[in-house]
Amino acid sequence: MIAFGLCTEGDSVTLTVADDGPGVPASERERIFERFARADDARRSGDGGTGLGLAIARDIAELHGGTLVLDPTAEGTTFTLTLPSTT
Secondary structure: OOEEEEEEEEEEEEEEEEEEOOOOHHOOOOOOHHOOOOOOOOOOOOOOOOOOHHHHHHHHHHHHOEEEEEOOOOOOOEEEEEEOOOO
């Protein structure tokens, strides 16, 4: 199951995307934000992506003064995108 959440607080907007899958191993939690990184060795470029999505998403967040982080949970993973709000 995938769940989404959107919250505004003060001068920021936060989007969370959570799943109840197997999660990301602790050793991979920063590496998955590198270009061409894949946490799952079974995913080859012909079978499922290039390993660029999270790197690009984090770069875009940072260019806009925000962050994109992985928050491990007891079951699954939550990605949290925080951006400054504009008026």
